[in-house]
Amino acid sequence: MEFLITAFIVIFNVVAIVDAIRTRLSIEKKLLWIALIIFVPIIGVMLYFLLGRPETQTA
Numbered sequence: 001m002e003f004l005i006t007a008f009i010v011i012f013n014v015v016a017i018v019d020a021i022r023t024r025l026s027i028e029k030k031l032l033w034i035a036l037i038i039f040v041p042i043i044g045v046m047l048y049f050l051l052g053r054p055e056t057q058t059a
Contacts (some may be wrong), residue, residue, distance in 0.1 A: 009041055016045045023054055 020033045033052045036044040 010046050013037055013041050016048050020048060020052070025052075025054060 016036055016037050020030050020037070023030070025033070029052075033048050035045075037048055038044070
């Protein structure tokens with residue numbers, strides 16, 4: 001069970017980091033979000049997906 005929880009957290013961290021790299025944020029903001037995701041894994045990922053992603057504009 002612990003392995004599944006750890007794997008789940010690692011997968012979400014990797015997804016969040018890749019998403020942060022691919023967004024149109026400035027380099028400084030990308031580095032700050034990536035550092036937050038790495039050093040505070042669960043809270044950092046939640047904050048990134050709630051607050052850090054730039055809004056997408058639909059036409």
